[in-house]
Amino acid sequence: MCYNYLMSKIAASSEIEAYCTKCKLVLAHTVVTMDGTKPKRVQCNTCKGEHNYRAKKPATKSTAAKKEKTTRGTSKKSRQSWEDTMKEAADKPHKQYSMSGNFNEGEWIEHSTFGLGCVQAFSAPNKITVRFADSTRMLVCNYS
Numbered sequence: 469m470c471y472n473y474l475m476s477k478i479a480a481s482s483e484i485e486a487y488c489t490k491c492k493l494v495l496a497h498t499v500v501t502m503d504g505t506k507p508k509r510v511q512c513n514t515c516k517g518e519h520n521y522r523a524k525k526p527a528t529k530s531t532a533a534k535k536e537k538t539t540r541g542t543s544k545k546s547r548q549s550w551e552d553t554m555k556e557a558a559d560k561p562h563k564q565y566s567m568s569g570n571f572n573e574g575e576w577i578e579h580s581t582f583g584l585g586c587v588q589a590f591s592a593p594n595k596i597t598v599r600f601a602d603s604t605r606m607l608v609c610n611y612s
């Protein structure tokens with residue numbers, strides 16, 4: 469990296485690009501104090517405000533926006549629909565679970581301990597992944 473080379477040229481009163489906490493933009497700043505080879509405090513050439521050096525805009529804002537987007541898009545909706553699906557499935561016929569049983573993906577089963585569950589996947593030769601009301605478990609099937 470040529471980062472050190474670039475940094476070594478910076479000293480107090482050098483002009484550098486930094487993120488201004490007041491202007492909320494990356495702007496030209498003047499270095500006020502140094503911390504080794506890195507600028508520590510800088511003064512904004514635009515608003516003349518002095519603050520700690522930040523190379524870029526803090527990541528928090530975009531991360532929060534991203535998080536909000538995914539939460540809005542999926543989790544609440546899928547949880548709601550799973551509850552609805554469970555309710556609907558309770559009225560439909562479903563198999564009693566047993567270790568010797570043979571179950572396919574998408575089938576509904578009734579487990580003596582965990583209750584009603586939907587088979588999510590079959591893993592050869594004898595395991596099924598079943599989603600119950602509040603958990604997903606791996607169960608044995610085709611057991612003889």
Ligand SMILES: [Zn+2]
Nearest residue numbers: 488491512515
């Ligand atoms: Zn500023």
